[in-house]
Every structure is written in structure tokens, then in C-alpha cells.
Amino acid sequence: MTTAVKAENDQKTSKDRGGSFLRYILIRFLLIFPTIFILITTVFFLMRSTGDPITAALGGRLSPDELARRVEEAGYDRPLIIQYFDYLGDVVRGDFGTTFTDGREVTELLTTYGAATAELVFYGLIVAILIGVPGGMVAAAFRDRLPDAVLRIFGILAYATPVFFVGLLLKLVFSVKLGWLPVAGRVSTSGESTLRSITNPTPFYGLDALRLGDPALIKDIATHAVLPSLALGLLLGGVFLRLVRTNIIGTFERQYIESARSRGVKERRLVTHHALRPALIPVITVMGMQIALSLGGAVLTETTFEWKGLGYILVQYMQARDYVAVQGIVMLMAVIVAVTNFIVDIIAAFVDPRVRF
DSSP: OHHHHHHHHHHHHHHHHHHHHHHHHHHHHHHHHHHHHHHHHHHHHHHHTTOOHHHHHHTTTSOHHHHHHHHHHHTTTSOHHHHHHHHHHHHHTTOOOBOTTTOOBHHHHHHHHHHHHHHHHHHHHHHHHHHHHHHHHHHHHTTTSHHHHHHHHHHHHHHHSOHHHHHHHHIIIIIIISOOSOSSSSSOHHHHHHHHTSSSOOSOHHHHHHHHTOHHHHHHHHHHHHHHHHHHHHHHHHHHHHHHHHHHHHHHTSHHHHHHHHTTOOHHHIIIIIIHHHHHHHHHHHHHHHHHHHHHHHHHHHHHHTOOSHHHHHHHHHHTTOHHHHHHHHHHHHHHHHHHHHHHHHHHHHHOGGGGO
């Protein structure tokens, strides 16, 4: 009888945990929409605070009569609140408008250049993890000794040094001085021609190169990605290194670590098998915020290396005062950050059930 009651209680507890997990996911998912809505609204009214987009983009290049005609045709002479609700309706339908400076569909821009930024952020995260996690483990294992001091200083410098300055230094050393890696761009001219020959190409160069199976093209794309990824990855790697170090040291103070140490478990095994996983939970939690940081860093990285992604064209369209394009780009960045945070929250809740409550 006792066994049956215990089984029934265990089953009930399992259902409660499953229900709380699903409820947690649903709440986090629903929070995506107000986050995006608030950002879209803020960007819209900030962009319009200086006037209508056509006057901002083309003012001074058109006659007053032609400018007035275009403003009226686009509906920018109507009350701002009506323009706002019309814009929201277009966004819901997936229509982000057309740029004023070059007449391109904003949807096309987001697809093409968004893929380039996604690739750069992905490569940068790989570099950050390869630098931050092992570096944090080594620093924690040699706490308050020379390797720890060196790695802590490295982490501070990596985080504090402006990404464009790091990019310029990398270009000067590895491209100009040594000639090992390309100076700028996502791929060489010949590689771009090869990519155009692919049937049904995607905006992801790395994926298309793997589909084609061309070693020369894969090497071409990889060498172009090394320096931008390293410049962006160092910024995030410094954050990860300090987080992993701090949390492993905190985990060392727990009772089960002391018990394992008293049984003769080696320090290396304590770090890699006992302390690492709990220490990674905070890293996973803040990774969503670091995606937002990496997108900000991508703007400078893409400009430094002429990596034609969202950050690169955002600067171009801001200089041209093409606010329709700017609104679309900023909105996509907001969606990326919101969705990434949602995914990170799910991973964190799966790894550590305490996050759900």
C-alpha cells in the first residue's frame, strides 16, 4: 500500500513539474510579443521625431513641389497616429516597405544581410565559448595564482577594448603585416561568382559552400570569417571567462565538492566533472543578453571588416537618413534578441528546474 501511494505521489509530482515547465515556456513565449511591440513603437516615434522619412532621406535633392507630391503619395502628410497604425498593419502582413534611397524591398534586405549577421554572430559565439569556458576553468583551477591573474587580466582587456580597435589591430597584423588572411569581405570575387552558380542558393555562404562541396570555396569563406569572428568573439569570450571562473569558484564551496575532495578526487576532475555544469547555468542564462551585445558589436565589426550584414547596411542607411530601412533592420534585431532570449530561457529551465519557479 505504501509503495502504491509513493508511486502515485511521484507520478503527481512529475505531472506538476511537467505542467510548470509548459506554463513557463508559454509565459516566456508570450512575452516576446510585447517586447517587440514596445521596441517597434519606440523606434517608429523616434524616427518620426525629426519629420517624415521622405523629407529626411531626399530633402535638398528634390524640388519643394516634387517633395510635397511624394510626401502626399506616401501618406506622410496624415496624422502621425494614423501612420503608426498603418505601419503596424503592414508589419503584421510582413510588408516592411521600400527604401527611399535605392528602391529595394526591406524584406529582401533583411533576408540577405540578416543571414550574414547571423553567420558572424554564430562564428563569434563559437570563438567566445572556446575562449571563455576553458579559460574560466583554468583560472578557477589556479585561483589566485599566476595563470588565474593572467587570464583575469586577459578577460578584462578582451571585454573592455573596443571591438573596432581589436579589428584594426587584427587586420594590421594578420592581413597587412603577415598577409595570412583577407583584409575584408565575406568571400573573394571568384568565390562570389561560384556561389552565384549554385541552384537555389541560400543567403548563408557557409551553408552553400558545404552544399557545393568545394574545398577551395569552403577555405575561402572560412579565411574571410576568421578575423571578424575573432574580433567579435574576444568581446564575448572575456565575459564568459569571468562568469565561468566566478561560478566554478562558488561551486567549489558547496558540500558535495568538499565530500568529493575528501574522497581523493583530483582537482582537474572536480572542475571538469563536478563543478563545470552548475557553473555553466549562469552563463546560459546571460547568453541571451550577450546576443544583444554581440549584435551591437557586429555593427562595428561589420563596418571594420566590410562584412555586409545588418550592421554594415544599418550604418549606410542611417547616413542616408533612410528611416524606412532603419526601422526594418532594428525590428529584425529586436526579433532576434527576443527569440534568442526565449530559447536561452528554455535551455536554462531544462538544465536547472529552479529557474521555472
